[in-house]
Amino acid sequence: MDTLQTFASAKLAAGEVKIVIGYQAGSDATRARPAFVSDTAEAASLIYDDRCRQNLAVYLLKPEVRAAGRAAVVCGPATLRTLLQYAAENRIAADAVVAIAVDADGTVTELADLEAVETHVARQPRGLTPEQQAEIDRIDALPLGERWQWWSRELGRCFKCYACRAACPLCYCSRCITDVNQPQWIPVAADPLGNLEWNVVRAMHLAGRCVDCGSCAEACPQGIRIDLLNRVLAREAVVDFGVAAGVSRRKDYALASFKPDDKEEFIR
Amino acid sequence: MSETRILNRAALGELIAALTAAGQRVLAPVEDDGRVEFREVTDADRLALDYVQTVTSAKAVVFPRFERMLRFAMRGKDVTVEEVPPASPPTVLLGAHPCDAASFATLRAVFTWDSGDAYCEPKLAALTVVGLSCARGDDFCFCTSVGGGPADARGCDILLSALDEKTYRAEILTERGRALVDLAPGAFQPGAGAKPRPVAAILPRFAAAELTEKLPELFGDASVWRQQSLRCLGCGSCAYVCPTCTCFDIQDERSRYDAMRVRTWDACGFGHFTLHASGHNPRGKQSERWRQRVMHKFAYQPARLQVLGCVGCGRCSRSCPVDMNLGEHLERLAATAAGSE
Numbered sequence: 001m002d003t004l005q006t007f008a009s010a011k012l013a014a015g016e017v018k019i020v021i022g023y024q025a026g027s028d029a030t031r032a033r034p035a036f037v038s039d040t041a042e043a044a045s046l047i048y049d050d051r052c053r054q055n056l057a058v059y060l061l062k063p064e065v066r067a068a069g070r071a072a073v074v075c076g077p078a079t080l081r082t083l084l085q086y087a088a089e090n091r092i093a094a095d096a097v098v099a100i101a102v103d104a105d106g107t108v109t110e111l112a113d114l115e116a117v118e119t120h121v122a123r124q125p126r127g128l129t130p131e132q133q134a135e136i137d138r139i140d141a142l143p144l145g146e147r148w149q150w151w152s153r154e155l156g157r158c159f160k161c162y163a164c165r166a167a168c169p170l171c172y173c174s175r176c177i178t179d180v181n182q183p184q185w186i187p188v189a190a191d192p193l194g195n196l197e198w199n200v201v202r203a204m205h206l207a208g209r210c211v212d213c214g215s216c217a218e219a220c221p222q223g224i225r226i227d228l229l230n231r232v233l234a235r236e237a238v239v240d241f242g243v244a245a246g247v248s249r250r251k252d253y254a255l256a257s258f259k260p261d262d263k264e265e266f267i268r
Numbered sequence: 269m270s271e272t273r274i275l276n277r278a279a280l281g282e283l284i285a286a287l288t289a290a291g292q293r294v295l296a297p298v299e300d301d302g303r304v305e306f307r308e309v310t311d312a313d314r315l316a317l318d319y320v321q322t323v324t325s326a327k328a329v330v331f332p333r334f335e336r337m338l339r340f341a342m343r344g345k346d347v348t349v350e351e352v353p354p355a356s357p358p359t360v361l362l363g364a365h366p367c368d369a370a371s372f373a374t375l376r377a378v379f380t381w382d383s384g385d386a387y388c389e390p391k392l393a394a395l396t397v398v399g400l401s402c403a404r405g406d407d408f409c410f411c412t413s414v415g416g417g418p419a420d421a422r423g424c425d426i427l428l429s430a431l432d433e434k435t436y437r438a439e440i441l442t443e444r445g446r447a448l449v450d451l452a453p454g455a456f457q458p459g460a461g462a463k464p465r466p467v468a469a470i471l472p473r474f475a476a477a478e479l480t481e482k483l484p485e486l487f488g489d490a491s492v493w494r495q496q497s498l499r500c501l502g503c504g505s506c507a508y509v510c511p512t513c514t515c516f517d518i519q520d521e522r523s524r525y526d527a528m529r530v531r532t533w534d535a536c537g538f539g540h541f542t543l544h545a546s547g548h549n550p551r552g553k554q555s556e557r558w559r560q561r562v563m564h565k566f567a568y569q570p571a572r573l574q575v576l577g578c579v580g581c582g583r584c585s586r587s588c589p590v591d592m593n594l595g596e597h598l599e600r601l602a603a604t605a606a607g608s609e
Contacts, residue, residue: 027407031591033591064553159533191334
């Protein structure tokens with residue numbers, strides 16, 4: 001833990017970055033909160049433990065944070081994947097950010113550019129944990145009617161606060177389709193149809209782009225497991241298009257690329 | 269008026285049955301998938317009265333998350349417009365804590381101000397509140413800093429306070445409360461019982477009146493608002509779980525042949541909340557939107573409507589994905605304001 005703080009402090013002192021985006025202790029023992037540290041003394045307050053689950057990459061695209069200058073970001077594995085996906089989608093320049101990677105065993109590594117991030121991510125385990133896989137299998141195994149009931153009940157709690165969208169680093173559209181009302185694509189009411197359309201549209205827009213950080217479900221005040229939708233679509237994207245998100249800084253992502261030799265007739 | 273009765277926990281089923289039989293819709297805290305929320309009940313089986321706080325507030329009882337107002341249909345050249353009358357069934361909110369009970373004063377002030385609100389007012393008029401003193405609180409509760417308290421009776425028609433594991437003292441505070449007792453006379457026993465059990469200890473953290481007075485001075489201090497809100501993601505979680513947030517949007521939707529006008533909740537944290545058609549946004553930064561949230565609740569509403577826009581329930585802080593803690597922020601603002609003298 002000292003290393004994380006020392007790293008942050010050194011980067012600030014050397015003037016390499018203007019701000020370190022990390023975590024501080026939160027309101028109680030179960031919560032951490034994002035912190036924006038700009039002076040070396042403050043770096044001592046940075047923490048990294050099980051509470052630090054929010055994907056901090058989301059702040060890299062916020063104008064207020066960008067205005068602070070070049071940033072270092074404390075990154076768990078999913079945040080590193082986000083940086084690569086951001087680069088693949090032309091959201092950040094190769095040298096725009098310093099990643100302070102914290103591995104599962106607590107090892108802290110400075111990754112000065114995206115090439116280093118890519119190499120680091122390639123060495124990390126990928127894929128679902130047995131628990132995550134079991135969770136998906138359980139729902140997949142339900143007969144259609146029961147699966148529909150499960151999702152209807154789950155999505156029925158949605159009141160459209162859009163915390164999922166706000167917490168998601170890949171939900172960065174300056175004008176989200178759900179806020180467009182000429183024409184109105186998504187029903188605004190938080191009724192069964194409106195909730196289904198919003199959550200399914202969001203999941204589809206993230207297919208092949210979601211880096212599986214889980215921040216959407218963590219953010220949801222209603223405890224809706226929208227991360228499961230994304231997780232299944234990520235699997236489908238790999239099966240259908242061979243593309244996993246957040247592995248390469250140069251990769252085309254499935255739903256926004258075009259190949260003249262596409263196997264489907266209709267798109268050629 | 270204030271008289272007291274004894275209500276046994278064992279008689280709650282009888283009470284709910286009698287109210288239901290009399291045509292009242294009864295809403296009460298119920299545990300579902302590990303979360304306690306206000307739900308319609310017809311018996312006492314699922315009651316979860318030992319809760320600290322529900323995730324979402326009781327405001328949806330009078331101000332639902334969406335409400336249909338008009339239906340339009342076009343057939344050939346014929347256009348029909350049909351008003352959807354507001355649904356306002358007689359309702360008893362049973363077991364709401366004093367913060368939720370107090371929130372109706374703010375909702376009433378907002379929705380009866382000026383021309384009144386055809387959708388909310390009838391629901392307020394059809395509502396009876398049976399409050400429940402708080403045996404427990406948590407670190408997010410700050411009712412005592414905003415004029416409330418764990419045994420505060422404001423907004424309650426009846427207030428229940430635990431005497432022991434099995435018994436409540438019921439203080440009958442209004443005519444409406446008396447009418448409710450008359451609907452289920454068998455559930456209430458005469459008497460006041462011994463001294464109620466101690467309620468939750470919620471220590472005051474700041475003085476709301478002083479904060480209200482000082483906030484206008486802090487309006488121009490951009491660094492204070494930026495420091496507090498840099499981590500804010502701009503979602504609507506705080507506003508949607510809040511018992512006193514009343515902002516709404518009205519939209520026409522579906523198709524041109526079959527459409528409806530709906531009112532939905534809205535939130536001042538959203539970037540497009542104040543976005544003008546011209547593209548100009550008078551609150552273009554998240555820090556300006558956070559400032560608006562605080563100013564509206566603690567400066568503008570007290571000045572214009574003589575009510576605070578906060579009851580200290582702490583839901584916004586419990587639900588915030590980035591741990592924005594309203595009580596903590598207000599405490600800091602109050603200290604900053606005091607220090608600026």
